[in-house]
Amino acid sequence: MPVLNDRADSSMPGGEDNSVMIGSADFGLPGGEKIRGLLHKLSEGYHPSEQEWRFLIAGEYDRNLLYTKADEMRRKQYGTDIYIRGLIEISSYCKNDCLYCGIRRSNSHAQRYRLSKEDILSCCEQGYGLGFRTFVLQGGEDAYYTTKQVAGIVQSIKERYPDCAVTLSLGERERTDYEVWYKAGADRYLLRHETASKEHYQKLHPPGITYEHRMQCLRDLKQIGYQTGCGFMVGSPFQGTEELIADMKFLQEFRPHMVGIGPFIPHYDTPFREYAQGSLTQTLTMIALTRLVLPKTLIPATTALGTIHPQGRELGLQAGANVVMPNLSPPAVRGQYSLYDNKRCTGDEAAEGLEELKQCVAAIGYQIVVDKGDSRMKTDV
């Protein structure tokens, strides 16, 4: 019987975590001034000590101070614009066996599908009409798509939609593959590092999938010239404050253009089925800290965040996120890209629900824009 994650909270709908943006007063805890000072320094490029990181991450202070500061920083860098990305999940086949993931190779219950080039192009056509100017091609690590095929797909999208960005998220490949795709016109690449602790990485992945290789891929991507995104799950099994400190330090050093942060959500057909999901509050905390550490990075309010709480995505935006990635996959296959249980893919998580999404976003004072939404980070490598 696995040890249950002790940082679980009731972040499911109806849980006590609903009041996250209001209340949570200081309760006279020491540190009202301390936290203000530290947040300010953080936003000016300060590298906190281990102890300071522990304090920032543990959140024994009024977290609204943190969220407000992060929102301020986001407004300073990107105003109130929210960028949208059309997410096309091109394949649910995966040769990897990551212990947390619903489309892992050994999940014989997973439904598998692949989209053809034509399918993908028709998703883009629909997305373009809706106002998307970035298409994200995401999939399991599926060797079925050769380097050349992916390059051909990228090229066709860029030919048809020269005003759009193409983002790839196809896992670990050879550096030469990444180079070919970049030359074909791919602009960005998302590859979450999952955790910046090597020991922790090994607990989340089977032998053979190495931390070193993942990190090498990330360095390669950035060097090649991609706007590069990394990211991690919050509340994944065996994660504690020390691992989250490692993530923050890694972000400060690697300086990615994009950072995807979402709660871990157990999937029934994985070895991690019995672990608790990550907490809403802790995820918001990590989003806000990331905004302060990397003011110009692009941060999505992830689907996973929207899955654990009905207002999860809005709360993510209010804590410093500035991107949403509605699902643009063909509706027939959406349910089959099941990374975790109850993954949302309908309503305003779906590209067709854009109007609904626009309203939700407007209600909290931001606006969805029709824009490629490039990162404003300097491309230092």
Ligand code: 5AD
């Ligand atoms: N819970 C939350 N996020 C998950 N991912 C995969 N499985 C899960 C899960 N059970 C995330 C990983 C991966 C991204 C595509 O989805 O971080 O990089």
